[in-house]
Amino acid sequence: MLLLQLLINGLVTGCALGVIAISFSLAYSTTRIFHVAHAGVYTLAGYVAFALAGLGVPDMVALLAAMAVCALVGALIQSELYARLARRRATHLGVLIASLGVLAVIQNLLSGVFTPNIRPFASAWRGRTLSFGGVTLTQVQLVTLVVCAAVYPAALLFTRRTVLGKQIRAVASNPFLAEITRLEPQKTYIIVMAIASAMVAIPGVLVALDFGVQPYDGTTVLLTATIAVIAGGVGSLTGAFLMAVLISVLQNLSLLVISGEWSVGVTFLIFLIFMLFRPRGLFTRR
Amino acid sequence: MTEAAPYLQVSGMSKTFGGLKALNDCSFAIDSGKIICLVGPNGAGKTTVFNAVTGFLRLDEGTMTFRGRSLNGSRPPQVVKVGIARTFQNLRLFEDLTALENVASAVPRQFGGEPFVALFRPLHTARGQARTRERAREILTDVGLAAHANTYVRQLSYGEQKLLCIARVLATGAELLLLDEPTSGLSGDALEKVIALLHRLRSEGRSQLVVEHNTRVVQQIADEVLFLHQGHLLAQGSVASIMADPHLAEIYFGGAL
């Protein structure tokens, strides 16, 4: 029973992590920017919803609003910072450092406005639990599971079937060629960043609903997500999502065998093994 | 020459990239002291040949020997040590370094190339470095860039950058130079300078394998032409014989003639 419950718990956090991973993967494989500030956008989403919920806005409306705000912020980061840096021919390293800067600005802005404390949502429904054959889930966990698991196929459909999605994939595969064919990569980048930011707002709000908001926890979460992206194979949404779920489930299950002190070690070990044996990821063709 | 091992010989080279055969059972041999031009339409596998010979690419199949020594499995620095050095189509110069430093970077057996020596024998290192720079300056003079020794790469003209690439391979001391489109994008004076340089290097005994698109340049420099098509050697012979073959012209110009 413990095994099953841990498995389900891992699935819930894994699906949330999976959406973070595919949103990062989408932004990264298109813009080739190691967008660390994504962690800031993720954190911001929780706070936007928290602030709105405090004003009496229903939680799900707050979620939609947070997605909109994050889309805007993501688009602004791309158009006002990354695009500028690209025009100034900043090196890859330079862009990464600027991104770390954005992360610090967002986190500390939130900490300044909302205090650095962990602050829970007041909504009553998030505490209610449901039981299915011995497995207990809270309503928030259930919503997280369902919504995040639905985002994944939606993202797949979007990139494979829609015109915009195909355009994004074209730019991702060869920005130079795309430029010649007037796909305007920079414009596409802004759209992609907006979409990825709106996407990451979903787990941002749902996880905050479950555990409360806090300003500085996004960094580790994003790092785990990037590990999933790389281990799953850069550019493969399926790989990123499945690896995220796998990592999360393994982290949960590893508790049965070893103490939690080394759970960072477990994640990283998975990563190292991939780096050594499948450096291009599990889901990419050679 | 009859008993001696062939100069550069490749046989049965094959390489597949994701289902695309870049090289398909490609074999040829070349002699020393000549300029050999490697021609063929885009995607014929010319650069892949370069990458394979210089150790940047592992072949699926095939063998490569230089003066009888196998090149299979050699890493790029080892290939340079054996005496083969290359340039790149997109130059790959060190833009944050000066022309002199670019050339000096390729001079072999430098004193102070390891941190321990650089730290604990600074005077020797300085003297060694002076020698290296002297050597680099000679080479720059040789290719006609002496005046630009302390100029940063990005401040050089395209033609000068092309010459600098050749200077850098010369610095390695290699006897066989693999030049990837040394004249592309050049015209007039700059083009003439490169052609003259290639001729002079041949007279000094440096063999050259050159990827070249411009037929007029091929006519001016080539002692022999290798014609590659779809990763396979189609023909090998004198410039005249290759140019005269209507079938090859058809392939090369896609029937435009």
Add this chain to the structure above:
Amino acid sequence: MSSPMHHAEHTRAVLAPPTISTRRTVLTLLAATIGAGALTVPRRASAADPIRLGAILPLTGPDASVGIQQQRGLRFGVSRLNAAGGIAGRPLEILYEDDEGRPDQAIISFNKLVSLEGVPLIFSAFSGPTLAMAPLATRKKIVLVNGGAQADRLAKASPYLFNTIPVAADEIAVLAKYLISNGKKTAGILYENDAGGSAGRNDFRAAFEQVGGTIIGQEPVTFGQTDYRPMLLKFASSKPDVLFVMLSDGLGPLADQIYQMKPSFLIVGTSFFNDPALLHSPGSNGWLHTQVKIKAPTAIAASFKSMFNVDMEFWGSQYSNATYIMAQAIARVIAQKEPITGENIRQAIFDIKTFNVMLPAVFATNTAAMEIDIARIQDAQQHVVQAIKLG
């Protein structure tokens, strides 16, 4: 690896070595930044001059949530003392320094406060920075006041380091005895993987085993981690009688998750449980914890609430209390017409020994002895189930 084709001309200027003028600008700037700290020159004290003390707290960084609560406590103490006329007519002022929770920043801040501002006393927080400053405090004869960290090593770190709260081991010993006497024989430990948390883990293990209990498992969490479900599940399956929790933050989410899971074991802990987020979560009903007497008198708590619009929690009352204790010691120094130095304040603390300002505390050693209660949480209220009186 950069592809050479992608560099543009306008980066050329960047490559040129910095010109003389930029170099000079930079050096001037550097000199200005370093000198900045020196601008506030210490002045001679006169009767109306404020009494200046220092505080080095983690106001930013991962520990900031606690640091800011501690700062609130100090600010509250200062404002109340000054509203009541200050110390012997002189207003009290605290100069705050942010050490980001880092020991090296704490050292710089310590030296700044002592050598540039001439403060005789510094409030500190968290074991790491406090232990780093302790040798300096000894050397400079500066009183260091730790109002929150409870690691055992703090008790003997420096003759000038005063802990205005008992070390965790004192509380935990009381708790262990109470648990055993109430038939709780097996325990799990959930602790924060930092100095305070792991010290608490060791203390509880030692104390509980000494009185005959058995520890059947321990799980760490990192500071700020809020998903406790996997660990709780693991404990739920091994079914200890109690789960000893040693966390300084994130207790609210813990209570929420306990509420959702309804495990069979009882949650027990220390004074850290005095966290409004925990008390207000329905999950905390029935939890037991030791409590250093920290409930501020109602009037004071109300005044705190009106000042900051938040409840007076653990850190707030501890640091307010620390301010009151030190103010009383300084008042004695002034009354004896001695200069306000670290040495004299230290002597005054031991001379007064028994403080009864906001929360009663006795300084027989450098670490305060306080009344330790066992409290049970019910509907956001703490009910004392057993009181262990001082002395």
Add this chain to the structure above:
Amino acid sequence: MDFFLSYFILASIFVIVGLSTNLLVGVAGIFSVSQAAVFGVGAYTVGYLLSNDVMGFLPALVLAGALCLLLNVLVTLPSLRVSGDYFVVTSFGIQLLATAAFTNWDGITGGASGLAGIPPADLFGWSVDNSYKTLALTGVIMCIACLGFALIMRSPFGRLLLAIREDELAVAAAGRNVLRAKVEAAGLAGVFAGVAGGLYAVYLSFIDPSTFDLNASVLLLTMVVLGGARTLAGSIVGPFVVLALPQALAMIDLPTTVAASARQGIYGALLIAFMLFRPQGLMGRRL
């Protein structure tokens, strides 16, 4: 006076780590965010050896340097196999693993509560027990490190590293051994970081895992960014400015509740501004 002494001592120590980071990140182009971990291993090595009276300060410092040389080579090895962002993630992971090891390896590191009461340095029976002596010690070692950095940058080895940062393939094509040069650079950077760690341990007499965490690694990077990459002047200016910043920013008058977050936010804004408007830092080259 002590304020200035402690500032100069810490700055000189961070100059040494800064040189290490600059060598690795700025010069060789290996983007490591785990330099604080190596710095920490140096500090723990010296701290442990001195606390347990295993050996004197100088041999301990040498041992720390040697250990960090090996360690830095090991943690840099993945960069030889994976490039760019993959290594960034690897490096993040190494940093987290190191923090976990510092926190959980109680027997050696004292666990989360750290090592306290590390004795002061002794040089041939002469105890470095006050700030002036410590400044002399760290200052001299800083000067040696600076000299070493300058010698390296002027040597063919330095040029080779600069070339590697720009284009590894071209370096290989020029017949030079990229792998070996990178390993050597990593080893050297390790020695610098290890020695600096040892000095840090004896000066503060207290070390704990929080000093060597991810934030510390980012702080080290900030020093390189602000000072500027690849120059000696930049490596010296960076740590001095970054350590003075909190003092300078404290002069901005803000409500106490937000001042702290505002200050940290300003660090972030500085990183962005430097990348946008002055990617070469105050006195260096473009990163």
